[in-house]
Amino acid sequence: MxxxxxxxxxxxxxxxxxxxxxxxxxxxxxxxxxxxxxxxxxxxxxxxxxxxxxxxxxxxxxxxxxxxLLEGKKITSDDSWTSLQEEMMGILRQVRPARLRATLATLGRDYPVDDLIDRVFVPVRQRLCLEQNTARVMSSLLDGALINFAVLSLAESLKKAGKEALLIGWDTEDRTRLWLEAWRLSQQGWHIDVLAEPLDSPRPEMFPGQHIFVWAGPEMSPRQKEQLDHWQEQGYTMYSHTA
CATH class of the missing domain: 1.10.1660.10 (Multidrug-efflux Transporter Regulator; Chain: A; Domain 2)
Incomplete structure (x- = not known):
């Protein structure tokens, strides 16, 4: 065996x-x-x-x-992702940074990165964009904690074998999501360095010989796809990173 x-x-x-x-x-x-x-x-x-x-x-x-469930037992039905979102919203409403950091650390251990980003963090951030009153404070608190968590995770990933790559935000203002996507890539075997300021247009000639991921949001525009194809035809090792 x-x-x-x-x-x-x-x-x-x-x-x-x-x-x-x-x-x-x-x-x-x-x-x-x-x-x-x-x-x-x-x-x-x-x-x-x-x-x-x-x-x-x-x-x-x-x-x-x-x-x-693995043992064939019945459980009460609920939506884990909704409950996790509500838990995070409750912590944010109380403005408790220490508890938020502890919750992120626990979630990061217990759940796969793709599920956490797509089913918890992104939906909570979207909800905060729709709310008023203290939403700006809550959103800022969450984004700071997420970036901090992503940075710590990137540093931890460097202890394992991996391939070097650079992540560049392309015509997007969502810096927090950029760090979350860097975390996602780090769990796929990459040692990721992040260009913290998104660019209107990446310049691959400035990074000769490097693997480059570009993050342009959930989906690239036709113009961006055409430009990326052009860079790849020129021999640059560039990839479109989408969730």
Whole structure:
């Protein structure tokens, strides 16, 4: 029987090793074997279980309730993503930075990065854009905490093997989302440096020989796609990064 290290499984399943450890230690979702040296060893059955966990969570099941479902038990139906959004909104309304930082750290351990960004952070930021009164303070508090969390995560990713790349915002003013996307890329095996100020037009000739990701929002415009194709034809290693 083939066994895989936690690093191999993390790369194969698209899950941070920290999250896999949290699923094992905090929630009892995984029971990997141990090598003689004490390292975790996963087999194909473990990998199938991880994929099943991911499916339940994408359907809105809280991580704390997944174990019961894996064991064939019934649970009360609710929307995990909505409840997490409401939890964050409550913390923001109370203007409690320390609790917000602690919540982000816990969520970052327990949930895959794609789900957190797309199903929690982005929806909460969108809600804050629609609210009045203290929404500006709440939005500023959240953005500061998210950028701080993303920066810490980028630094942590440098401890692992990875490929160097630069992330550039292209004709977008959403700097917070730029850092969130840098975090997302860092969980895909990249060592990301961020050009903190978005540009009206990237200039790849200034970064010869480097891998470059450009973030232009959820979707690139036809003009941007045409320009990116032109740069790629010129031999620049550039990619469009979309969520």
């Amino acid at each position: 083939a066994y895989y290290s936690i690093g191999d499984v993390a790369e194969r399943c698209g899950i941070n090793p920290v999250t896999l450890r949290a699923w094992q230690r905090r929630y009892g979702l995984l029971k990997p074997q141990r090598s003689e040296g004490g390292h975790r060893q996963f087999d194909e059955e473990d990998i199938q279980r991880i994929e099943e966990i991911k499916r339940w969570m994408k359907n809105g099941v809280p991580v704390g309730k997944v174990k019961a």
